[in-house]
Amino acid sequence: MEDIKKKYEFKLLLFLFLSGALIISIFFFFNNSKVEQVEAGTGDNVFGYAWSENIGWISFNNTTGEGSTNYGVNIGSDGTFSGYAWSENIGWISFNQSELSGCPSGTCRAEVNLLTHEVSGWARALAYGDGWDGWIKLRGSGYGVEINDATQEFEGWAWGDVVVGWVSFNCKNPETGNVCSTSNYQVKTSFTFNQLPIATDLTFSVLDYCIYSLPTSFSWTFEDDGTQEYYQVQIDNNSNFSSPEVDSGKVYSSSEAYAPVFSFLYNTTYYWRLKVWDDKGADSGWVSGPLFATPLHAYPYPDFTPSPQSPSVDEVVEFVDNSECYNASGNEYSCQNGGSVGYQWDFDYDAGDGFTVDSTYKGSATTTYSISQPYTVRLRVTDDIGTCNTNRLINISFPLPEWEEVSP
Secondary structure (H helix, E strand, C coil), X not given: CXXXXXXXXXXXXHHHHHHHHHHHHHHHHHHHHHHHHHCCCCCCCEEEEEEECCXXXXXXXXXXXXXXXXXXXXXXXXXXXXXXXXXXCCEEEECCHHHCCCCCXXXXXXXXXXXXXXXXXXXXXXXXXXXXXXXXXXXXXXXXXXXXXXXXXXXXXXXXXXXXXXXXXXCCCCCCCCCCCCCCCEEEECCCCCCCCEEEEEEEEECCCCCCCCCEEEEEEEECCCCEEXXXXXXXXCCCCCCCCEECCCEECCCCEECXXXXXXXXXXXXXXXXXXXXXXXXXXXXXXXXXXXXXXXCCECCEEXXXXXXXXXXXXXXXXXXXXXXXXXXXXXXXXXXXXXXXXECCHHHCCCCCEEEEECCCEEECCCCCCEEEEEEEEXXXXXXXXXXXXXXXXXXXCCCCCXXX
16 A cells, blocks of 8 residues: 555656646747747847846847847837847847837837937846846936947946846946956947938029019028938018918928918018928928018009000000009009109110100100001009019001092
């Protein structure tokens, strides 16, 4: 009976041992399967080693191809990190956004600012192979990681919880002194930061105020290695652009000019600014253009009609003035009644002999023509802010012969 009991206990212990071994084998099988599924290629653009006071060396890329598993960390074109680093003491350290949700605070995504080159967000370590619980903060109060654009080296420190501790990304960190002579390590990248686009030669042009009502177009020169993909123009009568009168919004266009559909006010100073984006998503920031002031009021509108409509040679032709002028209040009045308004008439403009009647004369004018042909008549009106012209074409014909009816 005693022998049977001992045999039973032995079989039970053997079963428990084999079951435990099977469980451990299954765990390592699935854990290794997970590792194979998350491996990154050696072509990723972050490489080198960082040093942790608690877990030792952290490798960012298996660039030597050692071992059966490739891994690496990569910076995407938008500055977002992805991939895995490796610590021989605690295992994988993930930079993948999908595995960083639920971080202790702030923005979870690991990323580098394309303008300041500062690295922020979190990484997450598979601490001691027992679940993702080794959070590493890449930027905090008084510390942080950044990338030196000139050397392409990572600089500064990250902080992990009690599992990881302080992580140094460069042996040149000033806080610990340059220890590169004894332990030359850096984390580096082949990622190239996009140069910010530049907008220069900001100008505005005004078309003919005599034809259009305050027409203005804005232009610039885009300077970048790439191409312009978007632009935005804002125009306001306040220099702080607190409430822009015109905002084009972010316009998808390579055009280097913008003509707003907007009724500008007279006697007003306007400010404008521009932002452009390149084809990699970087922008120039706001660039201010030269301010411009609109006229005190609308320009004069010259107008006249010939009488008679079809004059003959040597017949007196009167050009009846219908010109309108404007004051600062926007009210319209006859230019003949304006004290500072001047008229100039040219009864044969195509001949190039200058104005026949100068600015001392106002209102309607008369003349005669001795030759039967078409004539271009020009009227120029000048008020206190500007000058406008108008032309009319008239045909001078021979007079009809006089005749008298005689009875047969």
